[in-house]
Amino acid sequence: xxxxxxxxxxxxxxxxxxxxxxxxxxxxxxxxxxxxxxxxxxxxxxxxxxxxxxxxxxxxxxxxxxxxxxxxxxxxxxxxxxxxxxxxxxxxxxxxxxxxxxxxxxxxxxxxxxxxxxxxxxxxxxxxxxxxxxxxxxxxxxxxxxxxxxxxxxxxxxxxxxxxxxxxxxxxxxxxxxxxxxxxxxxxxxxxxxxxxxxxxxxxxxxxxxxxxxxxxxxxxxxxxxxxxxxxxxxxxxxxxxxxxxxxxxxxxxxxxxxxxxxxxxxxxxxxxxxxxxxxxxxxxxxxxxxxxxxxxxxxxxxxxxxxxxxxxxxxxxxxxxxxxxxxxxxxxxxxxxxxxxxxxxxxxxxxxxx
Amino acid sequence: xxxxxxxxxxxxxxxxxxxxxxxxxxxxxxxxxxxxxxxxxxxxxxxxxxxxxxxxxxxxxxxxxxxxxxxxxxxxxxxxxxxxxxxxxxxxxxxxxxxxxxxxxxxxxxxxxxxxxxxxxxxxxxxxxxxxxxxxxxxxxxxxxxxxxxxxxxxxxxxxxxxxxxxxxxxxxxxxxxxxxxxxxxxxxxxxxxxxxxxxxxxxxxxxxxxxxxxxxxxxxxxxxxxxxxxxxxxxxxxxxxxxxxxxxxxxxxxxxxxxxxxxxxxxxxxxxxxxxxxxxxxxxxxxxx
Numbered sequence: 339x340x341x342x343x344x345x346x347x348x349x350x351x352x353x354x355x356x357x358x359x360x361x362x363x364x365x366x367x368x369x370x371x372x373x374x375x376x377x378x379x380x381x382x383x384x385x386x387x388x389x390x391x392x393x394x395x396x397x398x399x400x401x402x403x404x405x406x407x408x409x410x411x412x413x414x415x416x417x418x419x420x421x422x423x424x425x426x427x428x429x430x431x432x433x434x435x436x437x438x439x440x441x442x443x444x445x446x447x448x449x450x451x452x453x454x455x456x457x458x459x460x461x462x463x464x465x466x467x468x469x470x471x472x473x474x475x476x477x478x479x480x481x482x483x484x485x486x487x488x489x490x491x492x493x494x495x496x497x498x499x500x501x502x503x504x505x506x507x508x509x510x511x512x513x514x515x516x517x518x519x520x521x522x523x524x525x526x527x528x529x530x531x532x533x534x535x536x537x538x539x540x541x542x543x544x545x546x547x548x549x550x551x552x553x554x555x556x557x558x559x560x561x562x563x564x565x566x567x568x569x570x571x572x573x574x575x576x577x578x579x580x581x582x583x584x585x586x587x588x589x590x591x592x593x594x595x596x597x598x599x600x601x602x603x604x605x606x607x608x609x610x611x612x613x614x615x616x617x618x619x620x621x622x623x624x625x626x627x628x629x630x631x632x633x634x635x636x637x638x639x640x641x642x643x644x645x646x647x648x649x650x651x652x653x654x655x656x657x658x659x660x661x662x663x664x665x666x667x668x669x670x671x672x673x674x675x676x677x678x679x680x681x682x683x684x685x686x687x688x689x690x691x692x693x
Numbered sequence: 694x695x696x697x698x699x700x701x702x703x704x705x706x707x708x709x710x711x712x713x714x715x716x717x718x719x720x721x722x723x724x725x726x727x728x729x730x731x732x733x734x735x736x737x738x739x740x741x742x743x744x745x746x747x748x749x750x751x752x753x754x755x756x757x758x759x760x761x762x763x764x765x766x767x768x769x770x771x772x773x774x775x776x777x778x779x780x781x782x783x784x785x786x787x788x789x790x791x792x793x794x795x796x797x798x799x800x801x802x803x804x805x806x807x808x809x810x811x812x813x814x815x816x817x818x819x820x821x822x823x824x825x826x827x828x829x830x831x832x833x834x835x836x837x838x839x840x841x842x843x844x845x846x847x848x849x850x851x852x853x854x855x856x857x858x859x860x861x862x863x864x865x866x867x868x869x870x871x872x873x874x875x876x877x878x879x880x881x882x883x884x885x886x887x888x889x890x891x892x893x894x895x896x897x898x899x900x901x902x903x904x905x906x907x908x909x910x911x912x913x914x915x916x917x918x919x920x921x922x923x924x925x926x927x928x929x930x931x932x933x934x935x936x937x938x939x940x941x942x943x944x945x946x947x948x949x950x951x952x953x954x955x956x957x958x959x960x961x962x963x964x965x966x967x968x969x970x971x972x973x974x975x976x977x978x979x980x981x982x983x
Contacts, residue, residue: 394893395864511760540759540920545964545980552977567894573971574980597968611898613968614927622902623927626895629863645895 358384359423360528360561361406366418366430368401368410368585373634375414376401376585382665383529385423386559388552390572390593392608393582396630399565402582403533405430406563407447408437423528443473446522448551450534452514456506462517463487463502469524489520493550512543519550526558533565548575569612573597578665581605584631584641591666601662601673604642640671648672712786714882714914715754715771716747720780722766740766741777742938748931750881753908753915755929755946757922757961763938764918768886771916773800784882802832805875809887811867815859821845821870822855828877844873848903865896869903876907883908884916889924901928922965926950934958 361383368376376398383389393399405416408429420429424444427436441447449455457465466486467479476482483502490498493516506514515535522530532551536544552575555562564576572579573593580590581602589602600606610616610624617623628645631637640657643649652671661667721743726735740763748754758764769775770782773789781790784800805828808814815824825844826837834840842852848869859867868888875883885904889897905928908915919925925932926946933943934955942955953959964980 394895541922542759542960542964545966545977548966548977549981568966569894570966570968570971573968574966574975574977594972597972608894609968612894614898614901614923615969617927621905623898625898625902629865629896630893 360385360387361423361563362419362421363402363406364419364421366402366405366416366420368398368405368414368416370414374585375633376405376416379418379582379587380659381580381587381590383561383563385528385561386556387578388555388562388564388576390576390579391563391565391582392567392569392572392579394567394608394630396633397582398585399582400533401585403447403531403563403565406529407441407445407531408432408434439473442469442521442527443475443525444528445531446525446527446529447531447533448515448518448522448535450537452511452518452538453506455518456514458506461503461505462509463490466490466502466517466521466524469521473525475525485524486520489524490517492523492554493517493520494546510543512539512547515539515547516550519547519554523554523558523560527560529561529563530555531563531565534567535564536571537566537568544571551575569597569609581608584636585633586641586669588642588670589668591663595666599674599676601660601668601676602642602670603646603648603672603674605668606674607645640669646672712750713747713783714750714752714785715916716783716786717767717771718745718781718783720744720767720770720777720782722763722770722775723778739938741770743780744935744938744940745780746933746940746943748914748916750914751912752931753917753929755925755932756916756918756935757920757925757932758935759920759961762935764935765886767935768806768884768916768918772804772806772884773797798832801828802878803880804882804884805878805880807868807871807875807883807885807888810891811864811871812859814871815867817859819858820855821857821859821862824859824870825855825874825877828874832878834878840877841873844876845870847876847907848873849899863896864892865900868892868900872900872903872907876911879911880913882914882916884918886918887920888917890919890921897924904928922950922962923967934961 359382363379363381366376366379367374379402391399391402404410406420406429410416416430418430422429422440422444425440463483463486466489467482470476470482470485476485487498487502490501495501495513495516509517535551536547539547548571564572566572576593579593579596581588581596581604583604589596589600589605596605597609600609607626611626614623626645637644639654643653657669657671659667659669720741722741724738724740726738728735744767756764766775770777777790781788783789784803789797789800822841825841829837829840841855845852845854850866850869859870862870889900892900907913917925917928929946931944932946932949933940934949934957936957942949942953942958949958950962953962966980
C-alpha cells in the first residue's frame, strides 16, 4: 500500500545497500532496566537471501528476532532502527496498530512450539483464511478458504480439504508446524522469521519441515532470518550466517566461509564442540571451557574473553568489527589466522574435512 | 573366574563375566487408553512389541528412535519403574519382571538413571548435597558427607556446591549434579535418557566427555537413549534402532552407521543434518529425499 522508501538509512560495514534490501537492522539495542541484552546489532538481508542467526541460549538471538517483529516482552525496550522494504516506518517503536498491519503480511514468523502458535479452538482452515481476510488479500470467505486449502496442499498435508476442517490437536507436531508455515506464507511475506522452527521435531520430520521452509521462501523470493542453535541446520538451510554471543554479533559471513574458516575464537570453539566425529588422541571431544553466563553477566570488552584461551589484556576493551567482505567480518583481537599461504579473501574451496 | 552360573537363583555379586548386565527377552507392553466412547473401548496401544537384546557388562549401548517409538517405555521397564505385559528383563542375570517393589532394591543399587531435563529432575527446594545423598539415604548408607564431596569432585564441581540449590547452577552443571546423584550408590549400570539434549552445544561436549570418562574409570555399563544419532555414534559401541515399538536394527555403531540394513535406519541417518554434509552441498531437499 505504502510506497517503498528508496533510501536505506546509514551505510553498514561495507555493505552495498541496494533496492534489494528487505530487512535493514542498524545499531539495534535491547535493554531491560539498566541492562543491555542485545548491543549494536547491524545487518541487512536482501530479497531471496536466507540468513541464519546462531548462538547458544542466552546469546540474544531470539530477542533480536522479537525486536524485528515488534514482539518484545513487557519491560524490554529496543532502540536503533529496523526497516523493512515496503513499510514506510521504522519497526522499532512502531505502535501495535501499525505493527499488526505489517505482521502476517510483509513480515511473517514461525516459532518453535507450533501448539502455542495455533488457536486450539479454531479449525486450521479458518486460521489460515483469517490472515488472508484481515489483510484483505482475498476478497471474500470463499476465496480465502480456497486459498487456505491450496496452502495446506503446498505444505504437503495429505488431503488438504479434510485438514482445513480439523483442529490443531488432531495433528502431529510436524503437521502443526506445517500449518503454521502455511499461515506464515499465506500473504507471500517479504521476510520470514523462523525461530528454532524444527528444534522440537524428530529428525525425519525436521528434514521435511526444513525442506518446506526453504522451498516456501525460494518460491516467493522472500528473505529469511533463521534462528537456531544447531549449526548443521543453519548450514543446510541458509547461505549466510551470523554468529551471536553475549548479545552481540561476533562473526558473520557466507556459510561455507564461516564454518570452514572461522575467524572469531567463539565460532571456532562452537564448531569444534559440535563436531562429534573429531576427537583427540584420548578420545575426547573439543570443548569450550566454562558455560554461557547469565544475561547481563558477560564480561566487559570482548564478551567471550572469560572463556577464551587467547584472551589478553587488550580484550578488556571492546573489539572493533573487522570487515572481510561485503557481508562478512568478525570482532576479535586475536582471530584465527587465515589458513593457507596468502589466502586473503580468496574463495578457495577448502575441503569440508574440518567442519 | 568365568564360571557358568547362568541360571543360579542366588547370584548377589555377579562380577564381570558371562552374565549380561541387562538382558531383555521378547518384552511387550500394552497400554489401555481411557475410553472415549460409551460403546467401544479405546484400542490398546502397543508401546513395545517383542523387544529383545542383551547388553554385556561394560558395554556402551545406544538406543535411538523418534518420539513415540517406545524408547521411554523400554527405559522405565529396564529401571523397574514399569512392568512389561509380556516377556522378561534380567539385570545382572536376575529376572526383575515378577518382583515386588521391596525386592527391587538391588536394581536401585545396580542401576541408576540420568534424565534429560536437569531442572525438572532435581528438587528445587533441596540443597545439592541432599539431592546427591538421597539415593544413599534411601538405601541406608552411612558416611554420606564425604561421599557427596567425592562425587561432586568426580563430576567436576566444587565440594561447596553441596550447600547450594539447583537454580544456582547452569544447565550443564545441573546435569553434572544428576550424574553425581546417579553415581552415589556405586551403580554398575547407568541408564541415561537424552542426557545432553537440553544442553547448549559448547556445554554438551563437556558433559559427553565427563560421561565417557566416568564410564571408563568406574567400568560402568551405559545405556544411552537419544534421538540424536551423531551423539549416539560418538558415545556408544553398539546401537539399537527402535521404530514403532520394535527394534528394527541392531549392531556395532560403526556398522549400523556405515552400512544400515533396515530402510528406517537409512531414512533416519539420511535425515540428520551435519555440517560436513551441508558444506559438501547437501540441501534440505536432499535430507528429505530418502
